[in-house]
Structure formats: structure tokens, C-alpha cells
Amino acid sequence: MTNTGIRVLMVEDDEVIREATGIGLARLGYQVQGVGDGLEALELLRQLQAEDPVDAVLLDVMLPTMNGTQVCQQLRGFSSVPVIMLSARGEGIDMVTGLDAGADDYLAKPFDLQVLDARLRAVLRRSQRSAQPPAPKASEPAHAPGLSIDPHRLVVSLEGRQIHLTPTEMRILLMLDREPGMVVSRTEILTEVWGYSWDADHRVIDVHMQRLRRKVGAERIETVRGFGYRLAGGSS
Structure with a gap:
């Protein structure tokens, strides 16, 4: 650029x-x-x-x-x-x-x-x-209770109700949803979502994770102390 x-x-x-x-x-x-x-x-x-x-x-x-x-x-x-x-x-x-x-x-x-x-x-x-986010696993919108992520339309629903995510929150969630249950390190998140991994305050990630948890449910995003984060169970 x-x-x-x-x-x-x-x-x-x-x-x-x-x-x-x-x-x-x-x-x-x-x-x-x-x-x-x-x-x-x-x-x-x-x-x-x-x-x-x-x-x-x-x-x-x-x-x-x-x-x-x-x-x-x-x-x-x-x-x-x-x-x-x-x-x-x-x-x-x-x-x-x-x-x-x-x-x-x-x-x-x-x-x-x-x-x-x-x-x-x-x-x-x-x-x-932001208009062309990295493609995660294929997923169709679900109307059943739970977390639903449509990566093509960039729509996230919780228990059938659409929730608003910022572009940064959306990219984090899509990244976690690629391999639900797998731990994603803070460095990986910084590199892919923020575009850098140097001179970085990892509290930036923590704040966004707190906001994301409030929106999708705290139990759905787990902190693996000393390693990073993982999406528990994935989306519908």
C-alpha cells in the first residue's frame, strides 16, 4: 500500500x-x-x-x-x-x-x-x-436457539435474533469460528485482525474480547490462560 x-x-x-x-x-x-x-x-x-x-x-x-x-x-x-x-x-x-x-x-x-x-x-x-473478509468454514444461518454465523452475508444471530458487531469484532469471531475448539493465540489475532504483531499492547485484544463476549455470550468464548482464546462449540 x-x-x-x-x-x-x-x-x-x-x-x-x-x-x-x-x-x-x-x-x-x-x-x-x-x-x-x-x-x-x-x-x-x-x-x-x-x-x-x-x-x-x-x-x-x-x-x-x-x-x-x-x-x-x-x-x-x-x-x-x-x-x-x-x-x-x-x-x-x-x-x-x-x-x-x-x-x-x-x-x-x-x-x-x-x-x-x-x-x-x-x-x-x-x-x-472488511468488504471481503477471510472465508471461514461454510455455515448457513440457523433459526434454532444458539449462535449462528453467516460468513457470506456477515450476519450473526443469537437465539434467532440478529446482533450488531463492529468490523473488528466480526473479524475476530470469524477467525475463532474457522476451527471451533482450537486455541487461537493473541499474536495470531493481532497479525490477522490488526495487521501487526510488534509494539503491541495485548490489552487491545482483551477489550475487544470483553465486548464480543457481552454480545454473543461469555460462555461461548473461552480464555486459555497463557495461550489465547477459543470458540466453545462453534456456531450453528
Whole structure:
């Protein structure tokens, strides 16, 4: 993937960080637009969504008028654009609230520009693949009680009722459903779903797994301590 023509909106209230990061990304071929206010960013994203959507958003947690978590929550109401949350504090609570709000990844400041580039490339690859996810085992939608996964229509039902999954949650579930009962390591999940296995905080996976368990049933996704996760019993 070449960075040329990739449009990134950076939402950061620190003008020095915003400009320095923008210059660095521009040298790597990105087209970067910056804003320093949460509400302004949300209004701009609504406008761009209707006219010419950006390819990715870098979203700081601490922002005036509306914080990054609030921006991300509202953004997810009308857009699935890849979002990387940024936080100067690097605290676990920032990561959890950011991912719960719908962010795709999280990066603590200060960060290396090359790491940011790699993370952007990874979320953009995932976004491009979302329309054509890796094919798991063949499965037909089931109306009987239980978990049903239709990999062709990307529809998941629980006890006959369709449930909404984010693209990241869907990719994780499809990956686990390929071989139900087999353990999938965190590294394998990072490599396939996030697109990288280096410089990674595995808590990103844990947060997504918690969200996925709440939606499909905690008993259906087992943690194998020290190894990874497995789907208990698979889908109907």
C-alpha cells in the first residue's frame, strides 16, 4: 500500500504536536488535515462523510468542548472510518474507554512516527478487507436457539435474533469460528485482525474480547490462560 493520496484527519488540541505530526505524515505521503476541537472535528466529519470522506482519523482523548471518546461514539453513528485514539497519559482506562467508544486502535503519546505509520497502514488494510473478509468454514444461518454465523452475508444471530458487531469484532469471531475448539493465540489475532504483531499492547485484544463476549455470550468464548482464546462449540 502506498500512502500517496491517503487522507487523514488529525484531531489534536496541542498545536505543536498537531503540526509536527502532520508534517511528518505529509513527508510519508499522507494528506493531513488538522483540527483542535472535538465538536469542530465531529461537525467536519459529518460534512466530509456526505461529500468526500477521509480515510482515517487520529483522535486525541483530551479535547476541548467534546472529548475524543464522545467524538468517537457519535462518529460511529454515521461512519465506520478507521479511528486511532491518542492519549498523552497512556493510562489503561483511556484505552478501554476509547475502544469501547468504537476506536479501532490506540496509541500512547509520545509515539514514534514510524510506529504511527505502521498502525495507520494496518487499520487501512483492515478497512479495505472488511468488504471481503477471510472465508471461514461454510455455515448457513440457523433459526434454532444458539449462535449462528453467516460468513457470506456477515450476519450473526443469537437465539434467532440478529446482533450488531463492529468490523473488528466480526473479524475476530470469524477467525475463532474457522476451527471451533482450537486455541487461537493473541499474536495470531493481532497479525490477522490488526495487521501487526510488534509494539503491541495485548490489552487491545482483551477489550475487544470483553465486548464480543457481552454480545454473543461469555460462555461461548473461552480464555486459555497463557495461550489465547477459543470458540466453545462453534456456531450453528
